[in-house]
Amino acid sequence: MAYGVTDGQPMVRTRFAPSPTGELHIGSVRTALFSWLAAKHAGGQFYIRLEDTDQERYVAGSTRRILETFDWLGIRLDGGPDHATLRRMKTDEDYPGALEDGSYQGIPGPFIQSQRLPVYQQWAGWLIEHGYAYRASETAEEIEHMRAEAMARKETFRFREEMRLRTDVRPDEPHVVRMRIVPRQGVTRFHDLVKGDVAFENANLDDQVLIKADGFPTYHLAVVVDDHLQGVSLALRGDDWLSSAPKHVLLFQYFGWDMPQLAHVPNVLGDDSRKLSKRHGATSVFELRDQGYLPEAVINFLSLLGWAPGEGDEQNVFTIPELISKFDVNHIGSSPAVFSPTKLDWLNGVHIRRLSEDDLTQRLIPIVREAGIALDTAEQLDKLRRAVPLIQERMKTLLDAVPLIDFMFFDIAVPTREALTGQKMDEAESLEALRQTRDLLAQLPEFENAPMEQAMRALADRLHLKPRQLFTIVRNAVTGKDVTPPLFGTLSVIGRAATLQRLDRAVGVLER
Numbered sequence: 299m300a301y302g303v304t305d306g307q308p309m310v311r312t313r314f315a316p317s318p319t320g321e322l323h324i325g326s327v328r329t330a331l332f333s334w335l336a337a338k339h340a341g342g343q344f345y346i347r348l349e350d351t352d353q354e355r356y357v358a359g360s361t362r363r364i365l366e367t368f369d370w371l372g373i374r375l376d377g378g379p380d381h382a383t384l385r386r387m388k389t390d391e392d393y394p395g396a397l398e399d400g401s402y403q404g405i406p407g408p409f410i411q412s413q414r415l416p417v418y419q420q421w422a423g424w425l426i427e428h429g430y431a432y433r434a435s436e437t438a439e440e441i442e443h444m445r446a447e448a449m450a451r452k453e454t455f456r457f458r459e460e461m462r463l464r465t466d467v468r469p470d471e472p473h474v475v476r477m478r479i480v481p482r483q484g485v486t487r488f489h490d491l492v493k494g495d496v497a498f499e500n501a502n503l504d505d506q507v508l509i510k511a512d513g514f515p516t517y518h519l520a521v522v523v524d525d526h527l528q529g530v531s532l533a534l535r536g537d538d539w540l541s542s543a544p545k546h547v548l549l550f551q552y553f554g555w556d557m558p559q560l561a562h563v564p565n566v567l568g569d570d571s572r573k574l575s576k577r578h579g580a581t582s583v584f585e586l587r588d589q590g591y592l593p594e595a596v597i598n599f600l601s602l603l604g605w606a607p608g609e610g611d612e613q614n615v616f617t618i619p620e621l622i623s624k625f626d627v628n629h630i631g632s633s634p635a636v637f638s639p640t641k642l643d644w645l646n647g648v649h650i651r652r653l654s655e656d657d658l659t660q661r662l663i664p665i666v667r668e669a670g671i672a673l674d675t676a677e678q679l680d681k682l683r684r685a686v687p688l689i690q691e692r693m694k695t696l697l698d699a700v701p702l703i704d705f706m707f708f709d710i711a712v713p714t715r716e717a718l719t720g721q722k723m724d725e726a727e728s729l730e731a732l733r734q735t736r737d738l739l740a741q742l743p744e745f746e747n748a749p750m751e752q753a754m755r756a757l758a759d760r761l762h763l764k765p766r767q768l769f770t771i772v773r774n775a776v777t778g779k780d781v782t783p784p785l786f787g788t789l790s791v792i793g794r795a796a797t798l799q800r801l802d803r804a805v806g807v808l809e810r
């Protein structure tokens with residue numbers, strides 16, 4: 299059996315059905331995440347189906363990017379396009395992370411609609427045979443003319459069977475297949491898990507094209523046929539599709555198929571209440587990745603865009619297993635969610651602090667390299683490893699690490715006299731303080747955090763300085779920055795030789 303309803307279907311099976319028309323919007327990823335969480339919460343399956351039936355809007359490379367998005371997020375698919383089907387796409391969309399066998403969990407593929415055309419044609423034929431669809435051959439110009447006339451009469455244009463200019467269209471001449479709205483009067487009702495009970499007047503539905511002149515199905519036929527054949531139990535999608543749902547409900551009724559549950563989720567908006575766009579910063583998950591956000595923080599953040607654990611539960615920070623166990627479609631809100639960059643930063647900081655030092659080190663390696671810091675030798679890698687506990691508390695994004703550690707790897711610019719002159723100190727006093735620091739650090743038996751701090755506090759005392767006065771000029775002399783991770787830990791990572799050399803240079807600046 300090439301296509302069919304799987305036997306022994308799990309209770310919950312959800313899908314994400316993007317069209318490969320460009321970069322996946324963050325709002326769509328959020329919707330996909332809800333679908334995935336709904337399935338995993340119920341111990342069910344989640345798969346991806348590519349809806350590439352609109353050949354004009356097809357963008358090369360977007361399928362691969364879509365699949366890579368899920369790889370980066372760490373979301374494992376229970377079905378989806380595999381190497382062979384990806385290679386057969388209009389542009390070769392194969393990539394190393396693709397599934398070996400897309401239907402390995404028993405969900406029938408292929409998962410790319412352009413590779414399922416005979417299935418849609420077969421079911422369109424069934425609809426024609428049973429009186430639920432008809433062939434129509436009006437040209438684009440003829441339809442345009444009808445639309446203009448309707449507009450002139452100030453009417454909304456809806457194509458109806460009675461408007462056909464030719465009624466006996468043969469299967470072998472160019473035509474589209476349109477759905478018949480049965481009954482023409484009355485109301486189509488359904489229950490939506492987010493919107494509640496919804497009703498649409500049949501009189502307002504048009505005779506939707508189901509198969510286009512090029513033989514491709516439209517979204518409406520393909521989504522119904524595939525959701526059925528692939529055993530989808532919950533179709534969760536953006537609420538811009540709500541007005542299409544009554545047509546789908548009718549098609550399910552015509553075919554005599556059980557409906558999946560429907561959940562139409564609100565859009566994601568920017569903080570000015572407009573649809574999230576470039577103006578608001580990131581609109582793709584890859585931008586977030588490149589800005590140093592962790593996948594687990596992005597998942598946590600996106601899951602809260604329109605969902606909350608429920609009345610009285612104020613939890614905001616979730617691990618992925620916690621999300622899976624708490625997620626409930628019935629708690630998806632019905633008003634649009636607002637993307638707050640501040641909340642994302644906060645959550646990312648929390649998730650960074652939850653990482654083990656080793657894990658954080660591993661995640662920083664590519665970013666630090668990207669910033670031009672070599673990590674080729676064991677010594678360089680060890681430096682990074684020792685810097686990690688010093689910076690972990692201070693980061694909102696992984697990129698924040700770079701300015702916190704670069705001076706541990708590179709020499710710094712020669713500090714100015716101002717930077718080396720302490721608060722309420724003159725140049726002579728500052729010079730003396732730096733000289734004594736240099737001597738003290740040169741003689742310290744262990745170049746480590748605690749002994750260094752103790753000795754330096756004692757020195758500040760002897761010089762009648764506040765510790766902060768002394769530490770600030772030492773920090774400026776050795777790191778070239780006035781904000782760094784804790785000073786003595788930092789010096790010990792920089793190492794004694796480089797620390798003394800920078801102190802000598804600072805002394806030289808003030809001696810001039």
Ligand code: GLU
Pocket residue numbers: 314315316317349517521533534535536539
């Ligand atoms: N292909 C549609 C989209 O790109 C899918 C809608 C649905 O999930 O039914 O949004």
